[in-house]
Amino acid sequence: MLEISGKHQDQSDEALLQLYLRSSNLELLGELYARYMHLVYGVCLKYLENREDASDAVMHIFEKLISEIPRHQVRNFKSWLYVLTKNHCLMELRSRKQVRIRRAEIKKELEFMESVDEMHPLDRDDHSIENELRECIRRLKEEQRSCIELFYYQNLCYREIASKLQMEEKKVKSHIQNGKRNLKICLENSHARKEET
Amino acid sequence: MPERKKHRTINEFLQYLKGETSGRERHSFERDLERDPFVQEALEGFEQISATEAEDDLLSLHQRLARRRSRKRRITWYSMAAAVASILIVGTIFIQIYDFSPAESEQTGMLEEAAPGEVPAAMDKKTVEEPAAAGEGALSEDMPEMDPDTPPAADEEPEDSGPAPPQVVANEATEAQMEERKTIQPEQAAQESESRGAREISAPPAAEPQAQRDDLEEMVVVEAVPAPRMKSESLGRTAYEEITGTVLSAEDSTPVPGASLYVEGERAVAISDVEGRFSISVTRETPSSVTASLTGMETEKVAIPADEEFTIVLRPESEKAMDPSALAMRKKESSDDPDQPEAQLRSAEPSGGYDSFYVYLEKNRRSFEKDTAVTEALVVLRFLVTAQGKISDIVAAKSPGEPYTKEAIRLLKKGPQWIPAFDENGTIDQEVTLRIML
Numbered sequence: 001m002l003e004i005s006g007k008h009q010d011q012s013d014e015a016l017l018q019l020y021l022r023s024s025n026l027e028l029l030g031e032l033y034a035r036y037m038h039l040v041y042g043v044c045l046k047y048l049e050n051r052e053d054a055s056d057a058v059m060h061i062f063e064k065l066i067s068e069i070p071r072h073q074v075r076n077f078k079s080w081l082y083v084l085t086k087n088h089c090l091m092e093l094r095s096r097k098q099v100r101i102r103r104a105e106i107k108k109e110l111e112f113m114e115s116v117d118e119m120h121p122l123d124r125d126d127h128s129i130e131n132e133l134r135e136c137i138r139r140l141k142e143e144q145r146s147c148i149e150l151f152y153y154q155n156l157c158y159r160e161i162a163s164k165l166q167m168e169e170k171k172v173k174s175h176i177q178n179g180k181r182n183l184k185i186c187l188e189n190s191h192a193r194k195e196e197t
Numbered sequence: 198m199p200e201r202k203k204h205r206t207i208n209e210f211l212q213y214l215k216g217e218t219s220g221r222e223r224h225s226f227e228r229d230l231e232r233d234p235f236v237q238e239a240l241e242g243f244e245q246i247s248a249t250e251a252e253d254d255l256l257s258l259h260q261r262l263a264r265r266r267s268r269k270r271r272i273t274w275y276s277m278a279a280a281v282a283s284i285l286i287v288g289t290i291f292i293q294i295y296d297f298s299p300a301e302s303e304q305t306g307m308l309e310e311a312a313p314g315e316v317p318a319a320m321d322k323k324t325v326e327e328p329a330a331a332g333e334g335a336l337s338e339d340m341p342e343m344d345p346d347t348p349p350a351a352d353e354e355p356e357d358s359g360p361a362p363p364q365v366v367a368n369e370a371t372e373a374q375m376e377e378r379k380t381i382q383p384e385q386a387a388q389e390s391e392s393r394g395a396r397e398i399s400a401p402p403a404a405e406p407q408a409q410r411d412d413l414e415e416m417v418v419v420e421a422v423p424a425p426r427m428k429s430e431s432l433g434r435t436a437y438e439e440i441t442g443t444v445l446s447a448e449d450s451t452p453v454p455g456a457s458l459y460v461e462g463e464r465a466v467a468i469s470d471v472e473g474r475f476s477i478s479v480t481r482e483t484p485s486s487v488t489a490s491l492t493g494m495e496t497e498k499v500a501i502p503a504d505e506e507f508t509i510v511l512r513p514e515s516e517k518a519m520d521p522s523a524l525a526m527r528k529k530e531s532s533d534d535p536d537q538p539e540a541q542l543r544s545a546e547p548s549g550g551y552d553s554f555y556v557y558l559e560k561n562r563r564s565f566e567k568d569t570a571v572t573e574a575l576v577v578l579r580f581l582v583t584a585q586g587k588i589s590d591i592v593a594a595k596s597p598g599e600p601y602t603k604e605a606i607r608l609l610k611k612g613p614q615w616i617p618a619f620d621e622n623g624t625i626d627q628e629v630t631l632r633i634m635l
Binding site for chain 2: 012014015018026027029030031033034036037038039040041042043044045046047049051054055058059062078079081082085086090093094119120122123151155156157158159160176178180181185188189192195196
């Protein structure tokens, strides 16, 4: 079993990042990167679709990190790294197929991505809008509703839901995804209506 | 919002992939997944390979990273100061092993700088245990790169008051911090045996505002630790008071880390931590105000209220006073603002966002034989996304030729669902222009 631990385990990402910025000691940045390397690798696998390219990309991204970090004010390292990773993968895909998509478009996407940080009401811990949420859940399509209820209210895992509802795990995930999206629209609409009155 | 999520370790991740976890553990992992697109996408990637492959790959990646991390070490051995530092450390080891009493004065002389009292014991143990420490010492010679951003407080520190701050930290030091001390120490020994290291590694970071640089050179940097942990008797002089507080942003009341705080007439400077908290020791009995500053924010001088804990709110600086980089950042942030008043409106977009839509296009587009007549196969489609999320009225506003148009339309139709635009009254029809490169 893989055991990765650093000297600064107790330090938050931000604290470790600051230590690095003060010292330029690559060991520190490496330790910080190691915390999320598996995620970076996973995302690279998703986009690049093969192990070798994904592994190389993980190392390239580390190099990119070294050069980019001092130039940005990184507030949340993890989400910043996420954007950097996706950015890298998309560029890679583009250069691979030798398709030129205008830089401006890529830029726009990235800014867009950075702003979608907001968490879905279902995933938040506060339940201030629980009633509205329930109301909207009731209006969902049958499959989406049962998946969301089993997952968020009965605390079952995807696998358990899949066997309970006799469907593939993949289906469960997409029902949850789509259900969440519909819920968001429903909630936003009901908010808008409230503000009007 | 700033609630700290514990990040999932690689092991938890692998266990999940291998299915070695119970239903409840799986559920809790999946809840995190739903919250965090980073984890979610990573998992989608891992689903393409087996768990054993994943483990192998991650292991070899960690080895590659470890090699990369330490590459600099060898190069920096050339540095003169590094050599001096390593000789000092080797000397210490030698002394420790053979316990030469004549050398004792030299040894303590060196250690004193880092830590008084019981600390040397801990340090000795370390030094003997891992001679690799010499390598770490060398690492601190990456310093030339670091200097521009670090207040060279230590080097120019003119007189007294020196020993205090390092002692404070050394006494409090955790294991991890000790390691850091060790790293920085030879450098200190080498280049500043007189002025003792006010450059404290655990003191906060390079985020000090330009405006404060000059002042900082004259100041001792102390770590902004919570008040109870600061032992005033370990300071070289008596601290009368501990001022603690929080720095918040005026825009959204979120904590502001990295702001410098100082009290006029006092040497100590504190820097707010990740949660915006700071604490400064002052020697005068009644300091009246604390000044906070940060690049891009208005410097704020705030009277200290009677009760100890207080809040400083920083407003963004007016644009003309900002340096270009801060200005650029701010511009970017404020470009989101025009959306604010009409937050009820949302444009139509592909489900999953444009980002994954482009990935879809990349993965599914058919390759065309490169036609010399066509240098840039750009197709611009204009179409309607109805309130029901259906696509209709597709028009090619621009296309190099019929096959390209057909391919673009095929991709659009076979692609992800579209989420209709909506305004305050619900979903609406909206015309969308889409550029597709083929």
